[in-house]
Amino acid sequence: MTGDPAGSGQPLASLAGVVKRYTDDAPVLRGLDLTLEASEAVALVGRSGSGKTTLLNLIAGLVTPDAGEVRVAGFDPARASERDRARFRRGNLGVVFQAFNLLPTLTVAENLEFPLALAGLPAGGRARKLLATLGLESMADRLPTTLSGGEQQRVAVARALIHQPKLVLADEPTGNLDLSSAHQVIELLVDASRSAGAGLLLITHSSEISARMDRTLTLEDGVLVGQPAEGRPA
Amino acid sequence: MKLAKVRLMVRASLRYFAEHPGQLTLAVAGLALGVAAVVSVGAARATISESFARFSAQMSGRASHEIVAVQGELTVAEYRTLRERFADLPLAPVRTLKLRGAEGRSWDALAVDLLRERRMRAFTGGYFSADDFPLADFLGGAPLVLAAAPVGTRLRLQVPGMPFRDVTVAAQLDPFEVTGADRLLVLDLALAAELLGSGAGLTRIDVEADTAQAAALAQALPAHLELSAVDTADTRAMSQAFELNLTALSLLALLVGAFIVFNTLKFFVLQRERTWAFSRMLGLSAGELTRWIVLEALLLGLLGTAAGLLLGVLLADLVMGQMAGTVSQLYYEVVTREAQIEPRVWLTATVLGLGGAVVAALQPARAAARISPLRLQDGRWGEEDHAGLPRWMLPAGLLAVAAALALARLEYLMTALAAVFLVALGWILLALPAAFALGGRLPVSLRQHPLAGYARSRLPLTVSRTSPALAALMLAVATVVGVDHMIQSFRDSVAGWLEASLSADAYLGGADQPLDPALIDQVAESAGVSDIVRFRTVAWPGQPVSKLTALETPAPVRDSYRFLSPWPADGWDTFATQSEALVSETLARTLGLSAGDVLRLPSGRDDVILKVTGLFSDYRADGGRVVVHRDTYRRLWRDDQTTSLGVYFDPANPAAYTTLADRLEGRTDPHQLISTGELRRQSLEVFDRTFALTRGLKWLAAIVAFVGVLSAILALQLERRSEARRLRALGLSPRDLGTLVLLESSALGLLAGLLALPLGAALAYALTRVVNERAFGWTLYVDWQPGTFAFGAGLAIAAAFLAALPPALSFGRDSSP
Secondary structure, eight states, X not given: OOOOOTTTTOOSEEEEEEEEOSSSSSOSEEEEEEEEOTTOEEEEEEOTTSSHHXXXXXXXXXXXXXXXXXXXXXXXXXXXXXXXXXXXXXXXXXXXXXXXXXXXXXXXXXXXXHHHHHHTOOOTTHHHHHHXXXXXXXXXXXXXXXXXXXXXXXXXXXXXXXXXXXXXXXXXXXXXXXXXXXXXXXXXXXXXXXXXXXXXXXXXXXXXXXXXXXXXXXXXXXXXXXXXXXXXXX | OOHHHHHHHHXXXXXXXXXXXXXXXXXXXXXXXXXXXXXXXXXXXXXXXXXXXXXXXXXXXXXXXXXXXXSSOBOHHHHHHHHHHTTTSOEEEEEEEEEEETTSOEEEEEEEOHHHHTTTOHHHHGGGSOXXXXXXXXXXXXXXXXXXXXXXXXXXXXXXXXXXXXXEEXXXXXXXXXXXXXXXXXXXXXXXXXXXXXXXXXXXXXXXXXXXXXXXXXXXXXXXXXXXXXXXXXXXXXXXXXXXXXXXXXXXXXXXXXXXXXXXHXXXXXXXXXXXXXXHHHTOOHHHHHHHHHHHHHHHHHHHHHHHHHHHHHHHHHHHHHHHHXXXXXXXXXXXXXXXXXXXXXXXXXXXXXXXXXXXXXXXHHHHHTOOTTHHHHOOTTOOOOOOOOTTHHHHHHHHHHHHHHHHTSOOHHHHHHHHHHHHHHHHHHHHHHHHHHHTTSSOOTTTOHHHHHHHHHHHHHHHHSHHHHHHHHXXXXXXXXXXXXXXXXXXXXXXXXXXXXXXXXXEEOSSSOOOHHHHHHHHHSTTEEEEEEEEEEEOTTSSEEEEEEEOOOHHHHHTOOBSSOOOTTXXXXXXXXXXXXXXXXXXXXXXXXXXXXXXXXXSSSOEEEEEEEEEOOOOSSOEEEEEEHHHHHHHHOOOOOSEEEEEEOTTOTTHHHHHHXXXXXXXXXXXXXXXXXXXXXXXXXXXXXXXXXXXXXXXXXXXXXXXXXXXXXXXXXXXXXXXXXXXXXXXXXXXXXXXXXXHHHHHHHHHHHHHHHHHHHHHHIIIIIIHXXXXXXXXXXXXXXXXXXXXXXXXHHHHHHXXXXXXXXXXXXXXX
């Protein structure tokens, strides 16, 4: 079910000729091509309504394309059942949203244990170890509602990485944060993804943040324009 | 699911419950009340069944048949002859008698032969071989008795009218083992004969015989004796019908409790949509999410069931006392003790509690599983886009009503109860779409009243979102209306019958021995007594014809009969001169008799054949009755004794009753004088006690339904938080929002109340005319009461209004836009 592109020479994610429309109106994505390499950090920018979130949803298997092909870590979400798509997400993806979306009735440590439990991976102190690595160990036993926005988003980043996903999808993760907190979260997200060897696809409106990525893609009128990966189309 | 995952889910759920103590308490309390009702009624039923088994064993022991005198007396000499002739058959002689203590206390005495008892009845026969029991003295006629008093206790006893005799308690009866032990005495036949005076006969001889032996024995009996099979099934069936009513109500309470769990879980699911969506994003599958919600339901179920079992234990004694009192007064003695709940009752209540919670969770769980992770991005939390009810409701409702009408035609109690259930189900399925359609058509426009008009526009959606709670409310209101009508109609029927059938001003009787002719003369001659009517009643316990009454038929007696069959103008004239009989409705149903049929009854030598000329209303609980004219009885049974008297007073002499009571004061016979007013009062008291618990359970169902509506309204307002924000942005004040909630909820209550009334009427008719007719064999007439209907509708509106108060007040206090 889940592919392993590491060392196989295969890209982490590839989208070819993807078309997606929600109504009979013009498609949101029109023949989009994209390749993401393993461990690559990519910024995705574009105007509101340009299809950035739709692109993320396609990669996450939350929506399926009307035409074209999507493969992520060797997995084709369009041809899989809902159950298999859920299994694919829990094993391969980490997600961070603008809203922190921590589970409010689980402690910080338990929020990190939850994806591990879903993926059937042993917890074995991994959550606390990661929290310590990220400097969040003092929050381990606190409930999310007692944390500041910046703290919650740092925990959300930790949760996205705890099960060592191949790809982290981040949808404007700093949108709800002040400048200082935003800076901390991006530092954490980029550094932790890199050290975990995970790819990162991040939607942002900030040129400062996109400057920290390996490359930046711009979505315009349903197609990507911008810096192609070395030797590959955008 | 993996253990680590389940552990985290349980932990998250428990913390969430703890953060919502109000909703948690509602759900747990609703379920607990339902489970408690099932436990307490189940425990009481078990005790009553146990008492019936004891009652049956005590009354008949191993006896399959009994020999009784249908005319004259069953003598000890006749018993001895039979014993010699049928030496291999277990025969046990029994004499029942009333004894009075020196302090005025009354005892029911059972005189037996312990030697014969050991093969017939365990509770008396056991003393034959008990080590510390003075058997030889007892059998020798020594003044020894068995009683529920310490060994050695001395008692002064007499048969009323006979000298006192000192007796000693030789063994103590266990009140928990022997039904009615506190007023029972067991003594030897010889001692009984001594107390009664010489020539005292037997009441019956109990026999254990197979069919062939019984046939041989019946052939050998003298003409005035009869062998009949022992049958207590009728008594048990009557009691079971009463118990079944209560069980049905307890299950109704549980059903409504499950509705509350449903609403609570729906509330819990809606409030955590974001959590579910993100969990789905993290990779939680729809199936796993469904199981998570079911797991939460199980947790709630565990809490509610545990609380319900505990509450059930506390309530069991109360319910048992009520039910046992009723059954004791109406059917047979029930010995109560501290509630002992059988494992079967525990298991049933637990399975129903947990099962109810899980079933209630299925729809909310499916709703949660449908939540897409994409909802994380659209920001429309807790909003339902469409209103609607499933299309199958209408045809399913019609089908259920049609099935109910078909079942109601069958002559069984269970089919009648099933018909009542189907009527309720069918109507609810029809009423919800009706409420949906009517909701949007209420004549209030936005222009007339913006808030009321807006509330009206939301009603169809509200009906579809609160349909389970609305169904529960309608069911509760209909139950209140139906049960109230049933009880009141029943009471009115019985009161009317008592009024009409007790035509005399006072009655003298109540003992199982005939009235002394001198006493009858004494009554007739008392100042102010204008007339007396003699009754001769013969009892055949356990037989379809359990009592035969022979009476004189002066005008007041004639007027006291309500006939259910055509009664000719000269009916009473031929009744007095021909071999004719009137039969009670219960008997007519049991034997399938109608006017013109022939009835065969035992008498002295040959069976008596009577023509049934009339069926009359009779609400006595002691089975089938036959009434013949006193002259007919005298002629066919050759018996001129009188067992009770109806006494008529001169209206011009208001002191006539007191004069008679004074005149009879101090006499020694066991018969009692009672005024008709007192007799009616006592009868209605028994009636009210019978239905006290039914009334209680009816209100329990109504309370649980109210809690259901409260929980549904709370959930609904939670769903509409974003709509409330938009309305605030449009300029509505917090107070306006509160008013909107109240208006909408009250309109919902009005719809529920109005739509529940036809069902209430149908339930009233079904319970009164169908179920009770099957259960008791009595025709009752529905006494329609507009006040009860108005009360039902008001109850629905009040419940919905009160349920909306907490969210309305909460909106009213909220100052943030």
